[in-house]
């Protein structure tokens with residue numbers, strides 16, 4: 001169970017906080033969706049939850065354990081917006097093994113299976129994959145680390161309709177085993193698979209019913 005209580009982020013360079021007293025709870029096997037316009041603080045919240053930035057105040061807990069940035073870097077997996085821009089490996093195998101040369105082929109195969117890419121040869125170049133396949137490979141890269149929390153920044157951005165549908169069904173399947181927190185400026189397809197929804201405006205989080213977005217985008 002992930003618990004955030006009154007998490008704020010106020011860098012010295014800004015006149016007002018970027019995140020203001022954020023509180024939320026999420027259970028394993030849930031998908032949480034935070035929807036907010038550009039500049040509302042979505043990526044900053046994910047940076048804090050993945051240990052890349054340090055909150056100014058508040059607490060972040062997994063069950064009863066307080067999580068500092070070092071712990072968060074180990075326990076959370078962040079898939080950046082447009083993750084394909086950061087691929088470094090020349091093959092799928094290299095991409096999956098970056099930083100984890102010891103990983104067995106079984107473990108790699110399992111991660112690819114979870115995102116529906118197990119039919120591909122490990123020697124395929126990530127650059128030769130479709131946009132949707134590249135997004136799923138980026139998910140697999142995080143899954144092999146077995147994070148307790150999978151964080152996704154705008155996972156469907158820039159994909160066409162059919163690739164978005166494929167990605168949404170992969171996420172729906174992944175939430176059966178993982179805790180997922182997704183941020184997006186567009187709730188349309190993701191709200192249908194979300195267990196919890198929030199809006200984020202000027203760094204302030206507000207809980208809303210997922211059905212609100214489904215009706216609004218229908």
Ligand SMILES: Nc1ncnc2c1ncn2[C@@H]1O[C@H](COP(=O)(O)OP(=O)(O)OP(=O)(O)O)[C@@H](O)[C@H]1O
Pocket residue numbers: 011013014018036037038039040041042043044045185
């Ligand atoms: N360390 C920092 N110092 C100063 N300003 C910052 C810092 N981190 C974030 N910001 C500012 O906070 C605001 C929120 O940024 P953030 O990237 O989190 O928004 P976002 O909702 O993810 O937007 P987008 O969808 O455009 O990526 C922006 O105005 C950004 O410039």
